[in-house]
Amino acid sequence: MVMLPGSPLVRRLVIPVVFMFAVGAATIFGLASISASWQDKKAAVDSGRMVEHALTEEKTALAVLAKDYTWWDEPITRLFVEFDADYADSDFGGYLIDQHGAAAVFVFNEGGAQIYGRTDDRFEGGTEGSPEIGADPDLRLMNRQAMASGPTEPVVATGVVDLGGSLHVAAVSRFTPEIDSTDFAEPPPLGTLVILRRMDDKFLDHIGQTAHVQEFAILSPEAEKAGSLTAPLRSPLGDTLATLSWKPPTPGRDFLNWFLPPLLAVGLIMGLLLALVLSRVRQFAEHLASSEERLALALDAARDGLWDWNIETGDAHFSARWATMLGYRPDEIEPRTGAWESLVHPDDLPEVMRALADCRQGRSATYEVEHRMRAKDGSWHWILARGRVVTRNAAGAARRMVGTHTDVTARRLAEQRALDACAEAEAASRVKSHFLANMSHELRTPLNAIIGFSDMLLREFFGPLTPKQKEYAAAINTSGSHLLEVIGDVLDLSKVEAGRMELHPEPVDVSALVRSCAGLMASEADQGRVALETSLPPHPVEITADKVRLRQIILNLLSNAVKFTPTGGRVDVAVRLPAEGGLEISVRDTGVGMRPEDIRIALEPFRQLDDSMSRRHQGTGLGLPLAKMLAELHGGELALASEPGRGTTVTVTLPAPKRRAALRSVSGRSA
Structure with a gap:
């Protein structure tokens, strides 16, 4: 058959194919554009959240550093008691700058006067000892906040300050000597430690890598960079010091720029397979939704309690679920390891402590043990405790452990019920076997008599029998013999099951x-x-x-x-x-x-x-x-x-x- 151009058959074939190509290409382009737009919007929101989180992490890290150095730290003690500038500079200020990336370190007395200061070469807030540092209103505010804390633990004040036209992350913590210490004739005077970390290109590059964004910059407060997201950087007093600007990721647009041209070409060629492709896409979407649903359900069902233990201080953090699985409110559990030990069953405590010691001393990589804990109502819950050491000191000793608690009471009760049921079944089987063995012996005695008397009748020991009587006597004898064989098999089987079968080799x-x-x-x-x-x-x-x-x-x-x-x-x-x-x-x-x-x-x-x-x-x-x-x-x-x-x-x-x-x-x- 010869198909001529313009013939109805050609038109019936080409027009639908071309239409399918056009519809397929338009559909793919539309779907790709919508998906790219949605991904870009989601990426922008996520990047903002990640930038905020990264800044918070920087403040937290600096706050933890300041807090660690103001809790009965020897160099700070010497600064207050017997000031030795060389010793303090080499073992204290220099260590914080060189090892921890601080831009400046200052120590102020309770009244806010500077006692000690050390900066690196690039610090732009003034020379060492310049009055501009202590006079900064934002730093003064954070000093007052730190000094207002209680005597049992330093409270760190953090914020962003502008010193000499350069932005810094600041952390101020009150110096708190050990309570009831006998190392000094009189307690050292109180003061604060100020640590500054520069928000320079290196700092922004680190934040950008953490937040997975590009073109990080600090602009003037009123500036706004086209195509970027901005967030204000405010001082502790609430003034807007600068604007943090970054270019949000555009995975959708990047994907379209790279993939759309070849995608359109492939779409034109593969238009006839569009239905199959859409079917595959639908199946994949359904599978992905199902997987996400299963993951969400699994995360919701795994209601584990979390714990975090500072081994050196004995402090512990217990999550809300950790407490509620035992019936307590979170505020009813003291954040100390002693509170946990008091809830562990006395019979289980030695094994638990041995497992903890093995993990802390490196004899086992993880800590995992099941033990009982007392609930608020007085009952005992079985808990699966798991954890591991996450921090060790220079000597290799454990400093911090984290882990989870899982309530496995239902499983332990089910296991015990299964063991009890198995024991009952075995006992019942033994009773049955003993009963059958004994009853088989009892049944053999009358059967032997029946077989014996029927045999005597067949042999006409008591006189001749009629043919009908002989037939009945033979039936009795045959049936009795068969029944005796059956009872013999039952007896043997029962003996074996009851463990009473004896072999005579x-x-x-x-x-x-x-x-x-x-x-x-x-x-x-x-x-x-x-x-x-x-x-x-x-x-x-x-x-x-x-x-x-x-x-x-x-x-x-x-x-x-x-x-x-x-x-x-x-x-x-x-x-x-x-x-x-x-x-x-x-x-x-x-x-x-x-x-x-x-x-x-x-x-x-x-x-x-x-x-x-x-x-x-x-x-x-x-x-x-x-x-x-x-x-x-x-x-x-x-x-x-x-x-x-x-x-x-x-x-x-x-x-x-x-x-x-x-x-x-x-x-x-x-x-």
Whole structure:
């Protein structure tokens, strides 16, 4: 067929394809633009939050440094008591500037007069000792705030100050000597420590990397840079000192600039696959939403309590969930490790302390232990405590540990209930086995009498019987014998389960025993027209075993094989000595066979497979399970392989024979 340009077929094909290309390209462009716009807006919001967080982190870090150096620090003590400028400059001011990146360090007395000052070469707030530093109103305000703190712990005042036209992050902390110290005749006078950190290009570069933004700059208070975000930098007195400006990330626009041109080209080429692409996108979005939902649910469900322990001071921080899982309000738990120790069960406390010591001393990487804690209502909750050392000092000793508490009371109670239920089930099983063992003995006595008297009747010890009477007496005798066999199997099974089965080992010629058992089953095989064949070694094979129980194993296997083999079938019993050691007795039939899932049922006591062959024969389903148990009592095992319509092979493996004796030849055929 030749398609001419402009023909209806061409138009019907090209126009929809072109339309699909156009719609596909427009849809992708629109979706990409919307997504890019949304991403850029979200990135701008996130960058602002990250910048604010980074500035807060800088203030916090400087505040922690100031606080650490004003709590009974030796260099500051010497500054107050016996001023040694060289010592203070090298061990105190110089260390803070060189090691911690401070731009300036000052010490003021309680009245605000400068006692000590040290700056680096680039400090623009004046020379050392210049009055402009102490006279700065923002610093004076922070000095008053610090001096207003209580005597038990320094309170750090932080802010941004403008000294000499240069912006600095300032941290002021009150010097607090150790309470009741006897190192000095009289307590040192009070004062404050001032640490300044310069907000220069290096500082801004560090903030920019932390916040993942570009083109960080400090502008005049009223300036505003196009295409950037701004945030005011205010002094402690509330004046706007400058404006912090940065360029927010634009992942969406960057993505479009790089990806949109090739995307449009690919969209034109792949327009026919647009439906498939959209389907894939929808599936991915649904999967992503499902994953996010699962993550949110998991985070909401993992309601762990958090703890943070300062090992050197003994202070601890416990989260609200840490307290509420025990029924306490957060303010009811003292933030000290002693409060935690008082809640731990006395029996569990030694193990908990050992685990903590192992983690602190580095013998274990993590701390993990389950212990009980007393709840507010007096009950005991099981807690899974986990943690690790996060900070060590120069000597390697642990300084800080953090971790979580998880309430595992429900799991521990469930485990205990499971253990109790298992113990009860085992006890009930033992009682059942003992009951069956005892009752089987009680049932044997009257059955022996019934069988004996019916046998005497059949032999006409008490006079001649009519044919009908003989028939009834034979039925009584047969039924009693069958019932006695069943009770015997139940008794043996119960003995094994109750642990009361005793073996009487003696030398046993396995070849002779198998031949004897095959002879006993020959008549039953003849009645069912089943060929019964034996394959035995040419010499006797003697092992040490309980002859009665071994005969019982072989007869049970032969009886099952003959019973479930249809007319014209075949049963083979063989004794084999594998090269790897041991002795194998296998019984193979060409009967109905079993499915793989039915083999487990056949090996369970009192279970029978519900097929036409098994329904034609009486039985309790004890033959195979009892043979398996008796084989295991001899230190061996029983394996069963079967295939529907192809027959079944049962193999009993026993320990290696005691010896082999080549005394006589034994025929390998019996029927």
